[in-house]
Structure formats: C-alpha cells, structure tokens
Amino acid sequence: MEQLLDLYGFVSVLLQVAELVARTTLLGGVAFWLLVGLPLAPLMPPSDAARLRALARWAVVVSACGGIAATLTASGLGIAALAATLDASPALLLGADFIVAAGLSLLAQAVLLALALPRGVPGPARQAALGLGALALLGAVTAGSHAIAREEGRTMLLAATGLHQAGASFWLGGLPGLLGALRLTPASARLVGRRYSWLAAFGVGLILLGVGGFWLGYIGEAEAVYGTAYGAMAATKLVLLVLLLALGAGNFLLLHRLQAKPDGLAWVRRFVEAEMAMGLAVLAVAASLTSVPPAADLPDDRVTWAEITERFTPAWPRFSSPSHEDLAIPSLQAELDSEWQQRQAAQRPQAYTPGEGLLPPRNAQDIAWSEYNHHWAGVMVLLVALAALLDATGRVPLARHWPLVFLGLAGFILLRSDPEAWPLGEIGLVESLRDPEVVQHKLAALLVVGFAIAEWWVRLSRDRRGQRPSRLRFVFPSAMLAGGVLLLAHTHAISNQKEALLVELSHLPLAVLAVVGGCARFAELRGPEPLARSARWIWPGALALIGLLLILYREA
Template sequence: MALLVDIFGYLSVILHGLVIVAQSMTLGGLLFLLGLLHPLAPRLAQGGALVQRAQRLTRWSATGLLLAELATTALQVSVLMTTVDLPFTNVMHASFAVSGGVKMLCALVIAVGLRGSVLTSGFARATLLLIGIIELAAATVTTHAFARLDDNALLMLVEGLHQFGAAIWIGAIPSFVLVLRHLEDRESLRLVGARFSRMSMLGVACILLSGITMCVFYIGDLPGFYGTAYGVMVGAKIAMFLALLALGLGNLMVTERLRRGGEAPVMRMRRFAEVEIGIGFTIFFAAASLTSVPPAIDLTTDRVSLHEIAQRNAPAWPRLTSPDHDTLAISQMQAALDRDAERNHQVAQSATIPGSGVLAPRNAEDIAWSEYNHHWAGIFVLLIGLLALLSRGGVGWAKHWPLLFLALAGFLLVRSDPEVWPMGQEGWWVAWRDVEVAQHRCFVLLIILFGTFEWSVRTGRLRNSHAALVFPLLVAVGGAMLLTHSHQISNVKDQMLIELTHTPLALAGVAAGWARWLELRLPGRGGKIAGYVWPACFMLIGVILLWYREA
C-alpha cells in the first residue's frame, strides 16, 4: 500500500485520462446513435448493420468507462483510507466516491441497455439520453468547478457544457470513422458527412464558449496564462484544439463537395478523422493533468515572469561535457553518510529513499548533469530527423536511422537517474517506487519499442502492413505521456520553467507521430507532404533539446 501512495499522483492522472476518453466515447457514441445514425438508418445502405456496429462500439466504451472509473475510485479510496485512517463507510460518503458510483451505474446501464433493437423504442432512447445526462452531471463533481467557493453553479454548468462539446465532437469521431469504413455509395456519405459536420459545429461552439469562460475564471490574466503550470497546459490544449479545427475544416470542405454533388476525397476525410481521434485523446490526457494542478488564478505567488522566461532561454552553447558523478549532491551526501557509518562502525544509511516524497537535493553539478543529458539527447534526435529526410531522398544507408533510437534509449537509461543503478547505489527494482524514475523508464521502453519496430519495417524484417503503424502510434503516445510528466523539483519557478520547455517537446512529438501516420495511411500529395513534416518535427525537437536550460 505504501507503494500505491507513492505513485498515486501519476497514476491518478493516467486513470483520469482514461476515464475522460471512455466517457467521451460513451456519450459521443450515444449522441451519434440517437442524433445521426438511427434517424438516417432507413436511408442508408445496410443501415441496420451500421447501427449494430455503432451500438457495439458504444457498449465497449461504456464498459471501459465502468472499469476505468472503478480503478480510479478504488485508487482514491485506498489512498485516502491509508493516509487519513478513515473507515471505508466514511470515505464512500465523499463527493468523489458518490460521483464515481453514479458514473459506474450509468455506464453499466448504457452498456446493458444498448442491446438488440432497443433504439426502435422512443422510451428506450429517451431513457438512454437521460442516463447520459446524469453521467455528465456526475462527472462535473470531480472538476475544479465543484470546489470553487464563488460562482460554483455557473462554473459547473460551464464544465458540463465543455464536456458535452468534447463528447459530441471528439467522442463521436470513432463512431463516425467506423461508419465511414462501411459506406460506399455517395448519397450515404453525403448524408452522414453533412449531419456529422453539424454535430461537430455544435461541439466546437460548446467548447469555445465554455473554454473562454473557464479561461476568464480559472486563469484571469495574461501572466497567469504563461506564468503558471495551469496556464501552460491550457495553452497546449489550445494548440491541439487549433490543429483539430484545421483537420475538421478539411473534412468540412469534403462534406460540402459531397453535398453539392461533386467529386470529393473521401479517403482523406477518413484519415483526417483518425488523426482527430488521436489528437483529441491527447487533449483529454492534458485535461486530466489540469486536475492535478491549481487554477492559475489561485497561484498569486511564484509565477514566472516574461523576464525570467527570456533570461532562461537566452542563447548559449550546448553543454557537451558532463560533470563527474561524485560531484552530484546525492553522491556527496551518500559519501558523507558512508564516512560517518565507517567511523561509528555502523551500516550506512541510503541518502535517498525512492518514493518517499522527499525531494532530492540539487546543486550546480546536478543542473549541469541534466543539461548535458538533454543536449546530447537533442543531438541524437536532430540526427534522427536529418537521416530520415536523407532516407526519404533516396540515400540507402540512411534507412538504418531508427537504430539511433536504441542508442538514445541506452544513453537515457544510464544517465536519467544518476542515483539509481548502474551509476548510483539505489537498486533497479526499488527505484520503481519513484514516480519520476518510473516515468523515465516508461519513456525509454517506448523509445526502444518504436525504434525496433521502425528499423524492422525499414529493413524488411517486418512485412505486416500494420507493423509500420507502431512507430507513429508510440511516438504520439510518447508525446502525450510527456504532457503528464512531472519533475520533482522543490523550486516552483524552476519546475515551471522546465515545463515551458517540455510542453513544446510534447506537442512536436504528437505532431510527428500523427504526421507519420498520415504519410502511411493517406495516399497522394497529402501523404507525401506529411512525409516531410514528421522528420522536420524531430529536428525541431532536437533543436529545443539543445536549447534546454535549467539555470
């Protein structure tokens, strides 16, 4: 149980992100069925079969919501009972537990209710819609709005509107893509595309209206936007939202051509919708991260100023030489403990206890060590992007560029956490208790996986058509994980300045992953353009890493 408490913060963000994804797909699938597919089914070829497929997807989404919410609630209940020593019955009266119970019950009803030809009954449709509204209302209890002392009712309404907009647009896209795969005649494509475009516009309007309102109440001013972790994460969400709007605009142009009876690239609409799903889900994980930090308007001190940002990002030559391991703060502390233990004929204590919640000390050499790691990682990534471009240009030997990922993974595994084996005294397995160490190792594993798969694909060792998709998916997942990555640094401003660097890295990673996806999946000129975009994104990541500073 102690280990569970240690990693609670990071686990709660990941699980909450899964809850938001499953909730949006459940509500979005339900709205897609009730507002689009069921009314249009009589006019579509194989309309009944399409309804059944969409129902099945929504049932699975509801089941996923039930399981994710169960895991989230169980985690929170377990940690609360352990840390506060409250009995189970008292904890279950907390608002998060009540909300979680309501959401699980609603998900169960939706999963069970969407069977057979239930949508033919008007009463069943109205009941399912009501259950969806109840689930949405319960979800707002776990947002910042519920905890506000002022304008509580207004903000909860706005939060509900925001989640409704996300569901009717992003959450419904998987159902839309599923249906598109089975539509062949132009009239069916025109009907479904036009109706979904109107649904998406409603979702965008809801997100814009609620998002602007929440920015006013939760951020308040421009310094709160760029000077706090909350504001920076909102900025990341806005950047991804703009990317979704651009993709949505491309699909709107296709549906307009279909509506006018002209020729339209339907394949492009499908591929853009797939990317919208990926970026939309990344936004959901960013939203989950927002729940772990206070709104910017509540953080009146320790904000980062524009002068501090400019000072930190002033041009400087990359650090390509590493300080000695013995000069790091942890190494010096451990050496002092070892000397004291030897003098007193005792067993030396460990300078750090992974997962204890006590932040490790840092000195100038620790900062130099971290900068050295980032700058050499930047060189690796810059070379990867450059060689990928050369490979695309026909340079044969450059096709082995994915092997650089394996070298990068080895470098990060050894250097990321100097207090842990093989460089430090902390054991390999016990170090998993430390959240930051666990995150670093997950990133290393992702790098090894997509490097291995991409090299195998490039050299013909893997010929399965789906194997090539592993690389873009894992790159995009890595970018999403970086948005949830936390740094255990006691100085709030230093932590914030590091987040300002890692956020564009995450966004560039997400862009690279989905651009590569389009290169593989989108035929014609669009795929060729995407084939140049993702190596450029890697080169941008390399430049940002070379620019990285901690002092």
C-alpha cells in the same frame, strides 16, 4: 503501501485519462446513435443502415464497459491511498464526495450499457432513456469537477464545465463512430459525414463557451497563462484545439464543398484519425489539469516573463559531463536519506495529495548533468531526423538504417537519466521504481528500443516485392503519439515551484511536436498518395524541431 503512495500521483492521472476518454466516447456515442445513426438509417440502403446501427450501438457498449472499469479502478485506488494516509478503514471513506460522484457516474454508465445491449432498433422510450442517462452522466461528471469546490462563481463554472464536456463529447466523442461509418458505401459515408460535421460544429461552439467560463473563473489574466502550471497546460490545450479545428475545417470542406474530389473520403478518413489522436492528447491535458490548482488560486511566486526570456535565450549546448561523484545526491546520500525521511514524516498532511512531494536537492553539477543529457539526446534525435529526410529522397540507401540511432538514445536514457539510481547510483532498480520519474525514464528507454527495432525491420523489408506491408510499420508512429501523450499526462507540484514550471514550459512543445509527428507518420503510411507525399516531410521536420529544442534546453 508506501510504494503505492509514491506512484499514486502518476497512476491516478493515467487513470483519469482513461476515464475521461471512455466517458467522452460514451457520451459522444450516445449522441452519434440518437442524432446521426437513427435519423439517417431510413435514407440508406438496408445493408448500410444495419451496419450503421450496429456501429453506433457497439460504440456505446464498448465505451461504457471501458468507463466502468476505469471509474472503478480510479475510485478504488483513491480509497486505498486515503485509507493508508489516514489509517482508516476503507468502509469509512465510502461517503467521501469523490466516491459519491464516482458512484453516480458508475450508475449512469451502467444504465447506458444496459440500454445499449439489446439488439434491434430502439423505440421512442428507449431513445428517451438513453438521452436521460447521458444527461445524468454529464451531471455526475460536472458535480465531481473543480467547479463544485468554488465559493465564488460556482454556477458559472458548473455551467462552463458541463458545456465543455458536452461539446467535447459531440465533437471528439463521436469520431470513432464517424470513422467506422466512413467505411460504408460512398454515398452513405458522405451522408453521415455531412450530418456529423454539423454536430461537431455545434460541439465546438459549446467548447468555446466553456473556455470563456474557465478563463474568467480559473485563469483571469495573461500573467497566469505563462506563470503557473495550470495556465501553461491550458495554453497547450488551446494549441492542440487550434490544430484540431484545422483538421475539422478540412473535413468540413471535403464533405460539403469538394465532393467531386476522387479520393476525398480517403483524405477525410486520415483527417479523422489525426483528430482522434490529437483528441486523445487534449483529453490527456485535461486530465493532467485535475492534478494542479487553478491559476487564479496561485497569485504569488509566479514565473515572470523576464525569467522565461532569460531561461529560453539560446546558449551554446553543454557537451561535457560533470563527474558523477560531484552530484548532490551521490555525495551526500546517507545524510540526504535521513533528512528526507524526517521531512516527509513531518510534512505529510493527513490526506495524501498527488504531486505534493518536495523536490530533491540539487546543485550546479546536477543542473550540468541534466543539461548534458538533454543536449546529447537532442543531437541524436536531430541525426535521426536528418537521416529520415535523406531516406525520404530515396537517393541515399544507407539512410534507411536511421532507426538504429535510437538504440544509442535508449542506452543513453537508461544509463544517465537517473544518476542516483541503478545502474550508476546506490539505489537499486526495484527500490528506484517508487519514483514516478524513474519509472517514466525506464519505460521511455524500453519504448525507444521497441520502436527502433520495429521500424528498422520495416525499413529492411519495404523493398521486398510482393510482400504484404507489416503491421510493425505502425509501431513507430504509435510510440511517438504515446510519448507525447505521456509527456502531457503528468502530475504537477501542488506548490507553485518556479524551477519545476520552467522545466515544464520547455517540455510542452516537445509533447505537441511528438503528437504532430506521429499523426503525420500515420498519414504517410495510410495515404492517399498526395497526402502521404506531404506527410513524408512533416514528421521528420517535427523530429528535427524536437532535437533542436533539446539541444537548446537549459535549467539555469
């Protein structure tokens, strides 16, 4: 059970991401079905109309099943964590507010699933029931948000939360349905695309209204944006929203004004895929925000602009490593273990809170060790980016082996990322997996090995004429997207710890660049050719920026 509590914060945020994605696509699927699929079906050829109705129906069914599974898992994990820390029976916790809100959400999702399962065109009564079920789910979600706990401005924040979730559902939640509809005949695809673009524009308006309420209730001033974890994540979410709006604007122009473009629908499909990937990143940020108090609640000990400027002023990279024996934890392991256990026992509250843990002790050598790791990792990533750019020219055959550099990076991460744990430290591999940060590092090393081998195989086989393109080519961009999303979906320290926030401020741009690079690589692979030519240079550029940011990384 202690291992469950150690990993609870990280796992709970991942479940929050899954739940939020499923819920958004469920609400968006209902809206797409009622406001796009059903009204447009009579205007299409019968085969397209039947495919569109089936597509909308299955979007609701699949997302409802996913939402139910995620809600049940997240609620069960929360009950288990509370029961362990309070030494209480799980049955006694069933009346907790978050369980009641989850129960209402489950009921609404189950109703929507039941309404979507029957085949055939839904009549007026069934359509009304679908709409009411979606509103009930939206209300349950709003009731379980930050807003319900506020004493001041609660009505405004509840309204902002509802508008924000509804807007995300109209826009992002309907994208899977739109992507499927773009495979209809060109005339039908354009018809659906134009109708959906107005629905998405309405959703954007609702999102912006919600953003205004969140600013007033949760942030309040510019200093809170860069001075708190909540503000930094909200700013990152805004950056991703701007990128999403650019993609959405491109789709709007292609569907409404550039319909004569021969490959216009192919461009729309690629943009929609990129919107879905970035939408996932946005929802990951939103889920991560639930693990930290609003910025307005943390007026003290904020990071100042002067501290940010001092930390991010470029300095010469550190390419020499301190000795492992000089690090704080290896040099004082026994004493620290004892002290850590005593402090945890004394300070653990009655109800467990993800991210509440104390930061482990560090000295100057620990900082030097971490900076050394980041700087050499940056060198390797920069080498990969430069080799990929050379490979894009087609003039340097040796450059196609650039994925092998990632194997060195994977070994480097595995060896040096956690000096107090296996293989360098005294803590064994299994025991070290109680720490979410260690788990993330080990997963990252395995992820790097996997996509490096897959991409190298793609590079070796791409010149074989007559061979069908391997699906392995999608492993590398998928890994970039997964890395960016995981970097965004993490827990935060509940207290406003400056050092943790300064480190986080350096990692957020890396996550955004990883998402952008992954989207660009997908666009290169899937075309059309004019878009692929541009994307071929974008994703190595994103990798190069990631490498430079890692080389300039500082912790002191």
